[in-house]
Amino acid sequence: MSLPAEIAWIVPIVAAFIIGLLVGAIIKKAFNLMVLLIALIIVLVATGAMSLSFHDLFDKAMEILPKLYEAGSGWINVLPYSSAAFLLGLAIGLWKG
Numbered sequence: 299m300s301l302p303a304e305i306a307w308i309v310p311i312v313a314a315f316i317i318g319l320l321v322g323a324i325i326k327k328a329f330n331l332m333v334l335l336i337a338l339i340i341v342l343v344a345t346g347a348m349s350l351s352f353h354d355l356f357d358k359a360m361e362i363l364p365k366l367y368e369a370g371s372g373w374i375n376v377l378p379y380s381s382a383a384f385l386l387g388l389a390i391g392l393w394k395g
Contacts, residue, residue, distance in 0.1 A: 311383045318384040321377065322391020 301309065342348040378384045 311381075314378045314381040315383040315387040317378065318381075318387020318389075319391040319395070320387075322388040322393075323395030324391075326392050326395040
């Protein structure tokens with residue numbers, strides 16, 4: 299199946315826009331989940347059900363953040379983040395997602 303040249307140029311633009319929408323919605327949902335998780339941790343610490351210190355947080359961050367960075371650095375070249383259609387889709391996904 300071959301697309302005519304008159305409409306073939308729109309396929310990458312639409313694909314980048316849809317990817318932006320999905321990434322924006324995922325980021326928004328993940329941010330909302332993180333806020334709820336932080337609120338839960340604060341309540342658990344305030345009630346004494348969980349003990350947490352700055353040293354514990356720092357140690358856990360130094361353990362997890364390098365792994366997160368390593369996993370994310372491979373995906374940075376996959377996303378078309380320089381495309382205006384992607385950025386527009388990302389903005390709409392963050393706003394409405």
